[in-house]
Every structure is written in C-alpha cells, then in structure tokens.
Amino acid sequence: MVKVENLTKKFxxxxxxxxxxxxxxxxxxxxxxxxxxxxxxxxxxMLAGFLPPTSGHxxxxxxxxxxxxxxxxxxIGYMPENVPMYTDMRVSEFLRYRGALKGxxxxxxxxxxxxxxxxxxxxxxxxKLISRxxxxxxxxxxxxxxxxxEPDLLILDEPTIxxxxxxxRLVRDLIRNLRRHHTILISTHxxxxxEMLCSRVIIINKGRIEALDTPQNxxxxxxxxxxxxxxxxxxxxxxxxxxxxxxxxxxxxxxxxDGPWSIFKIQxxxxxxxxxxxxxxxxEKSWPVRELSRPPxxxxxxxxxxxxxxxx
Amino acid sequence: MVRFFILxxxxxxxxxxxxxxxxxxFFFLVITGFNFHAGITMLNNARGTTTVVEAFFNTMxxxxxxxxVFPFTTMRVFAEESKxxxxxxxxxxxxxxxxxxxxxxxxxxxxxxxxxxxxxxxFVTFQLVTxxxxxxxxYTGAYIxxxxxxxLGAYSMLILMGMLYTAIGCLASALTDNQIVAAxxxxxxxxxxxxxxxxxxxxxxxxxxxxxxxxxxxxxxHMMDFSRGIVxxxxxxxxxxxxxLVLFATLHVFQYRRWKS
Numbered sequence: 374m375v376k377v378e379n380l381t382k383k384f385x386x387x388x389x390x391x392x393x394x395x396x397x398x399x400x401x402x403x404x405x406x407x408x409x410x411x412x413x414x415x416x417x418x419m420l421a422g423f424l425p426p427t428s429g430h431x432x433x434x435x436x437x438x439x440x441x442x443x444x445x446x447x448x449i450g451y452m453p454e455n456v457p458m459y460t461d462m463r464v465s466e467f468l469r470y471r472g473a474l475k476g477x478x479x480x481x482x483x484x485x486x487x488x489x490x491x492x493x494x495x496x497x498x499x500x501k502l503i504s505r506x507x508x509x510x511x512x513x514x515x516x517x518x519x520x521x522x523e524p525d526l527l528i529l530d531e532p533t534i535x536x537x538x539x540x541x542r543l544v545r546d547l548i549r550n551l552r553r554h555h556t557i558l559i560s561t562h563x564x565x566x567x568e569m570l571c572s573r574v575i576i577i578n579k580g581r582i583e584a585l586d587t588p589q590n591x592x593x594x595x596x597x598x599x600x601x602x603x604x605x606x607x608x609x610x611x612x613x614x615x616x617x618x619x620x621x622x623x624x625x626x627x628x629x630x631d632g633p634w635s636i637f638k639i640q641x642x643x644x645x646x647x648x649x650x651x652x653x654x655x656x657e658k659s660w661p662v663r664e665l666s667r668p669p670x671x672x673x674x675x676x677x678x679x680x681x682x683x684x685x
Numbered sequence: 686m687v688r689f690f691i692l693x694x695x696x697x698x699x700x701x702x703x704x705x706x707x708x709x710x711f712f713f714l715v716i717t718g719f720n721f722h723a724g725i726t727m728l729n730n731a732r733g734t735t736t737v738v739e740a741f742f743n744t745m746x747x748x749x750x751x752x753x754v755f756p757f758t759t760m761r762v763f764a765e766e767s768k769x770x771x772x773x774x775x776x777x778x779x780x781x782x783x784x785x786x787x788x789x790x791x792x793x794x795x796x797x798x799x800x801x802x803x804x805x806x807x808f809v810t811f812q813l814v815t816x817x818x819x820x821x822x823x824y825t826g827a828y829i830x831x832x833x834x835x836x837l838g839a840y841s842m843l844i845l846m847g848m849l850y851t852a853i854g855c856l857a858s859a860l861t862d863n864q865i866v867a868a869x870x871x872x873x874x875x876x877x878x879x880x881x882x883x884x885x886x887x888x889x890x891x892x893x894x895x896x897x898x899x900x901x902x903x904x905x906x907h908m909m910d911f912s913r914g915i916v917x918x919x920x921x922x923x924x925x926x927x928x929x930l931v932l933f934a935t936l937h938v939f940q941y942r943r944w945k946s
Contacts, residue, residue: 384945421777425944446779453777457770459695461702473691474778518774 374399374526374556375420380429382415382580389415391580392429397573399525402552404571405560406676412580413560414454417530420558421451434525447476450519450555454530456511460504464495464514467503468521475522489517493547509540516547520555527551529559533566545569564676576679583679591675601648603637604664605655610635613660620654622647634663689784689791696762696792706796709757713750713800720746721807737811737819738835741804742843742912748905751846752875756868758796759854762789763939768862776943786855786936794851801843808836821914834914842911845924846904850875852931859938879904 375397382390390412397403405413418424420431422442431438436445459467468486477485490496493513498506503514512532519527532548533541548570551557561567567574568588576584576591584591607613614626617637622645629636641647648665655662700706724740741747766772775785808819820835821828850871857871858864882903885896900906907920 418773423773423777423943443779443781446777449777451774451777453770453773455770457772457774459699459771460769461699470691470695471774471778474688474780476688476779 374401374434375558376432377416377420378430380416380419380431381427382412382419382424383427388580390419390426393577393580393582395575395582395585397526397556397558399556400552401573402548402557402559402571404567404574405558405577406562406564406567406574407560407577408562411577413577414530415580416577417451417528417558417560418453421449421453421528422446423451447522448525449528450522450524450526451528452515452519452530452532454534456515458503458511458514458518460502463500463502464506465490465499467514468517471518472521477522485521485523489521492520492550493517494543509536509543512536512540512544513547516544520551523554525556527555527557527559529557531560531562533561533563541566576676578679584675599641599646599667601639601641601646601651602664602666602668603639603651603655603662604631604634605637605660605662606633607635607658607660613637613658616658617651617654620647620650621645622650688780689788692780692785692788693791693795696789697795700758700792700796703761705757709754710800713754714803716746716750717804718807720744720750721804721811725811736821736835736913737808738839739909739912741807742839742908743905748879752850752879753872754797754800755850755854755875756857756872758800759793759851759858759871760864760868761858762793762855763859764862764864764867767942768864772943782940783936786859786932786939790852790855790932790935793855794847797847797851798844801840831914834916835912838911838914838916839908841916842908842920845921846907848928849924849931852928852935853878856931856935856938859935859942878902882906 375395377396378394379392380390380394381388381392393412393416405416407413415424419426420433420438422438422445425439433445434448436448438445459470462470465486468489469482472482472485473479490499493516495510495513495517498510503511506514516529516532519529529548533544536544545566548557548559559570571588573585573587574591575582603617605613610628610630613635614628614637617623617626617639622642623639624642625640627638629638639647639651646667648667652662652665655665721741723746724737724744727744728735728737728740763772766775776782811817811819818828818832820832853874854867854871857874858867860870861867882899882905885899885903885906901919901923907917910917911920
C-alpha cells in the first residue's frame with residue numbers, strides 16, 4: 374500500500390527527514406513515534422503530496438506521490454495536525470464540499486456523507502457551524518473529512534492531541550473501527566496509544582528511523598535486561614544491596630528509600646529471573662517484604678532506549 | 686473543470702459568509718452613489734458634450750473607491766488559507782495548483798463585478814427620471830450604436846482593469862500569511878501603477894516617446910477613451926496580457942511558498 378524509499382527532506386541547511394525507507398501492507402495500522410521535531414509531520418506531509426521531497430521516492434496504492442500526485446491523492450485521506458478547517462461552514466456543508474472536491478460522484482455523495490456522519494458520531498452537530506464545535510467534535514469532523522472519499526490509506530497526524538481523556542478514547546475507538554476498511558498511518562507521541570492501536574511501530578528520531586517492529590517485539594528486545602523491584606524493610610540498606618548483588622542472576626542494584634522501607638531496583642542478567650532466589654534470601658534474613666515484582670517493560674522504555682533518553 | 690467550479694463556489698460562499706463583504710458593499714454603494722450625484726451636478730453647471738456615463742467614470746470619486754476596493758476583495762484569498770492551515774487540506778485533495786489559483790482569482794473577480802452591478806441602476810434611474818439619455822444624445826434611432834458603445838466601452842474597461850488589479854491583489858495575498866500585509870502590498874502596487882499612469886498628463890509635450898509609453902498603462906487615459914465609446918485594442922491587449930503574467934507569477938509564488946515551507 375505504501376512504499377517509501379530513501380525519502381529525504383531538507384529545509385535549507387537542516388535535514389528534517391534523512392533517507393528513510395519503509396513499507397506498509399494493506400490493512401495495517403502503523404504508528405509513527407518520535408519526539409517533537411523528529412520529522413513525523415514532514416514525512417506525513419510528503420506522503421500526502423503536500424511537500425515535495427528533496428530526494429527519494431514514495432508510492433501510495435501504486436502511484437508515485439510526486440510524479441502522479443493527483444492519482445495518489447485520490448487514494449489518500451489526510452488529516453493534518455491541529456485539523457485546520459473552514460470555520461464558516463456547517464458540518465454537513467463542509468463534508469459535501471470536501472467530498473465533491475475529492476471526486477465523490479454526485480449520486481454517491483449523500484450516502485457517503487450520512488455514512489461518515491454516523492461513523493464519526495456527528496449526526497447531532499450536522500447543521501452546526503464548525504466554528505461553534507468543541508475540539509473533540511472538530512477532530513471527528515477532520516476524520517470524517519479524511520475518509521469521505523473512501524481512501525485506501527488514511528494519514529492521521531496526531532489525531533488525539535489536545536483532547537480530554539474521554540474524547541481521546543472516542544477517537545481511538547473510532548480509529549480502531551476503521552482498520553477494517555483502511556490502511557492507517559498515524560503519528561503520535563503518546564505511547565499507550567501506539568500500543569493500543571498499532572500493529573507496527575516506526576520510531577523516528579532526528580529524521581532517521583531508529584526502530585521498526587511490532588510493539589511486542591520492541592518490548593522483547595529490551596525484555597532481556599529485565600528489572601526486578603524489591604520493596605522491603607531492611608536494617609541496613611547498603612549492606613542489603615551488597616548482599617543482593619552476590620545472588621545469582623543479579624547484575625546491579627540501586628536503592629531508593631521510602632521511610633523505613635527500601636526499594637531496590639535490581640538489574641538482572643539476560644535470561645534470568647532471580648525472583649525466587651531473592652524471595653528465599655529475604656525469608657532467610659527475615660525482611661518484611663512489601664513488594665516483589667517485575668514491572669512490565671513499556672514502550673516508553675523502549676523509546677527512551679532507542680532515542681537515548683530524549684524527551685518525548 | 687468540475688473541480689474548478691467546486692472551488693469557485695467555495696470562494697464565493699466564503700466571501701459572502703464574512704461581514705466585511707457587506708461593509709465593503711455598503712461603503713462602495715455610498716461612494717459611487719455620491720459620485721453619480723456629483724457627476725450630474727457637474728453636468729448641470731457646465732456646458733459641454735460630456736455624457737452621464739463619461740462623467741461618472743472619470744471623476745476623483747470614481748477612482749478613489751475603484752483603487753481602494755482591490756485590497757479588500759483580494760487580501761484574504763491565499764493569506765487566510767495559509768494562516769489557518771487549510772491550505773494543507775486543500776492541496777492534499779486531488780486538485781491542481783492552477784485550478785486553485787484560477788478559482789481563487791475568479792472568486793475575487795466575481796465579488797468585484799458584483800460591486801459594480803448596482804451602478805447600472807444609476808443610469809436606468811437617471812433615464813427614467815429625466816427621460817434623457819445617459820450615454821449620448823439619444824438612445825434610439827441613429828444614435829443607438831453610439832449609445833451602446835459608450836456603455837460597452839466603459840464597462841468593458843471596468844472589467845479589464847478589474848482583471849489586472851484583482852490579479853495583482855491575488856499575487857500580494859499569495860506572498861504572505863498576513864491579510865493586512867497583503868492588503869498593503871496590493872494597495873501600494875496598484876497606486877504605483879495608477880500614479881505612473883498619471884505621468885502621461887504631466888509629461889512635457891515634446892517627449893512623445895515617454896507619453897506613448899505612459900499612455901500604455903495609464904488607467905485614466907484608458908477610461909477616458911473607453912467611456913466615450915472609443916474602444917482601442919492596445920489597452921485590451923495590455924490588460925489581458927499583464928493579467929496573465931501576474932496570474933502566472935501568482936501560481937509560481939503559491940507553489941514556491943508551499944514547497945519551501
């Protein structure tokens with residue numbers, strides 16, 4: 374569905390996107406993840422046919438996005454960041470205009486509009502001026518606009534930014550429902566969103582692809598160096614840490630105190646799960662234990678690892 | 686072509702969705718109405734062969750609203766879309782850059798033409814009230830040709846000048862995201878062109894060459910001729926060719942700014 378080869382975009386001396394290549398198959402939801410200014414939006418703008426690349430090549434639905442731009446655009450539904458819209462129009466009027474502009478035949482237009490209005494939960498505001506709508510509704514109008522012409526590929530740039538938690542959930546559910554009919558490329562810097570929605574993740578930083586895999590595999594990559602958390606009341610935290618370090622499968626131990634409690638962060642040797650040993654050891658020393666756990670690795674950690682701890 | 690009309694309709698709708706359109710329309714009516722009144726008063730007090738049409742189209746009160754109106758009709762066409770970001774959704778729809786530029790230009794030109802429609806009523810009213818011809822000695826019989834020529838000349842010059850100045854306004858709007866800046870650029874450019882045209886009146890009679898050149902783009906000279914029914918092909922060629930040139934530049938500025946952004 375999407376094929377990108379060596380795509381590069383330079384703005385003067387700065388390189389926003391630096392020779393990225395990837396492919397997206399039909400029916401996938403692929404998440405673009407990266408810090409601000411990593412090149413997510415620029416990549417999406419190039420794919421949507423808005424910006425020409427400095428070099429490289431991109432194809433959507435078999436059409437080159439640059440040499441055969443009009444054809445490619447017919448197959449793309451693009452929702453830019455911040456969802457710009459004509460605020461002087463009413464919702465249904467706006468969708469009718471956009472649908473007609475994107476080449477929906479007149480006899481299909483009415484049907485398509487009622488479809489997307491229903492799908493995006495916009496029936497109640499159909500006759501309202503866009504300028505009167507809340508941010509959440511506007512976002513949904515933007516989505517409705519992106520898919521009014523039944524595109525094969527949806528490109529959504531930060532679709533949940535600036536929404537409250539309820540609205541975020543609604544938009545996410547909506548996107549999840551869309552996967553049956555569309556291939557979706559979505560950019561975000563909210564990590565749980567990616568875990569929830571995407572079948573594959575592209576982590577992009579400073580214009581380069583740092584990682585490209587399923588969320589599960591990305592986690593597994595870091596899973597080898599798993600951590601164990603021990604929260605216990607020990608007489609002497611330093612001595613206890615030294616003792617713990619001697620146990621099998623333990624590499625390093627760091628301490629944090631919480632009143633009389635000491636929280637040990639234990640870094641394990643790859644492939645080892647030393648929880649049982651630690652438990653036995655604590656029993657031996659008769660330390661009261663409040664918690665012994667292996668916190669699940671989040672994409673957040675993967676992300677920090679891959680981008681060298683850069684702020685998201 | 687279908688897409689052009691969809692875009693054109695959107696342009697016209699967005700113009701009339703905004704209160705500024707009606708404010709411009711109102712003040713334009715007031716000033717041109719005053720101009721008409723002033724023209725008739727002048728004719729009442731003077732002997733001569735001037736027609737009402739000629740008097741209407743050649744006063745200061747005509748040029749003042751005429752020159753001032755273009756920044757208002759054109760300032761938002763591109764600047765607003767770039768500022769609001771809707772240019773992004775617009776240009777990722779399957780439309781050609783040239784379709785967008787032409788539709789926006791046509792939309793602005795349409796509003797300009799709408800502004801002038803009421804002026805036709807002035808002449809109709811004049812003839813109904815006085816029973817005299819507004820465009821010559823008589824509007825029947827042997828003089829009908831001259832009568833039609835005066836109207837045709839004046840209004841086609843109005844359209845020709847409007848074509849060029851609207852294009853200049855569109856170019857200014859494509860240059861910036863700021864509507865006020867766009868308005869100032871187009872106003873400055875249009876005024877410069879107008880005052881350059883005035884040179885043909887103050888040039889010494891000896892330098893025929895310079896006079897000829899300034900005549901070529903002097904709107905006052907053109908209007909004077911055309912509102913007498915003298916249709917010269919040189920201004921027609923000038924306005925059409927320079928409109929195309931400016932529109933071509935607009936298209937390139939529009940593309941360049943997007944590609945650079």
